[in-house]
Amino acid sequence: xxxxxxxxxxxxxxxxxxxxxxxxxxxxxxxxxxxxxxxxxxxxxxxxxxxxxxxxxxxxxxxxxxxxxxxxxxxxxxxxxxxxxxxxxxxxxxxxxxxxxxxxxxxxxxxxxxxxxxxxxxxxxxxxxxxxxxxxxxxxxxxxxxxxxxxxxxxxxxxxxxxxxxxxxxxxxxxxxxxxxxxxxx
Numbered sequence: 001x002x003x004x005x006x007x008x009x010x011x012x013x014x015x016x017x018x019x020x021x022x023x024x025x026x027x028x029x030x031x032x033x034x035x036x037x038x039x040x041x042x043x044x045x046x047x048x049x050x051x052x053x054x055x056x057x058x059x060x061x062x063x064x065x066x067x068x069x070x071x072x073x074x075x076x077x078x079x080x081x082x083x084x085x086x087x088x089x090x091x092x093x094x095x096x097x098x099x100x101x102x103x104x105x106x107x108x109x110x111x112x113x114x115x116x117x118x119x120x121x122x123x124x125x126x127x128x129x130x131x132x133x134x135x136x137x138x139x140x141x142x143x144x145x146x147x148x149x150x151x152x153x154x155x156x157x158x159x160x161x162x163x164x165x166x167x168x169x170x171x172x173x174x175x176x177x178x179x180x181x182x183x184x185x186x
Contacts, residue, residue, distance in 0.1 A: 020179045027172055036168065039161055040079070046158050047072055056148045058140075060133040065151045067126035068158035074119040075165050078112060082172055096183040106180050113173045120166045126159050 015023070030036060050069045055062050133155065137148040 015178055015182065017179075017182045020175060020182055023175050024179070027168075027175060030168070039164060042157075042161050043072065043075060043079075043165060046154070046161060047076060049154050050158070053151050053154050054147050056144070056151055058133075058136050058148060060129060060136045061148050061151050061155075064126050064129040064133045064155045064159075067122050067129065068155040068162075071119050071123045071126065071162045071166075072158055074115055074122075075162055075169065078116060078119075078169050078173075079165075081112060082169060106177060109173055109177045109180070113170065113177065116166055116170050116173060119162070120170070123159050123162045123166060126155065130155055130159065 050072060053065050053069070130152070133152050137145060137152050140148050
């Protein structure tokens with residue numbers, strides 16, 4: 001966590017308030033892009049599928065499914081918080097960030113950033129586990145294979161989609177942390 005805070009501190013010193021504002025505007029435009037909207041819909045569908053993924057009894061397959069579900073839960077939670085932050089964050093014209101309804105502070109964003117870092121690590125671990133899960137699913141008899149392949153397919157989609165979303169959410173949170181530090185609005 002200290003490394004994370006240090007990394008944000010170094011980045012905040014490197015960008016001006018105007019650069020951070022331009023980056024926020026770029027991120028806001030990106031959030032409206034077809035790719036991001038499509039990815040968000042895919043995450044919603046994956047959350048629905050997550051409830052339908054059944055245990056197979058194989059540790060490798062069930063483990064990667066659990067990791068995938070956990071990463072999706074973290075992303076969905078972070079997305080809900082960021083939607084609230086996004087709608088309430090304004091620039092008062094003096095380069096200071098004001099938060100109208102939710103009084104978020106630097107610690108809130110640092111905790112969210114730490115959750116995203118952990119989700120990224122979990123997703124990377126899940127990708128590694130996925131290789132073994134695919135091999136285990138291919139060795140099963142046809143009766144056992146269907147739920148196992150469904151679980152592996154879900155995990156593959158969830159982890160692929162999560163990687164892109166974690167990257168975007170991390171950029172948003174990083175910008176928010178840097179903006180608060182740059183405006184001295186701690």
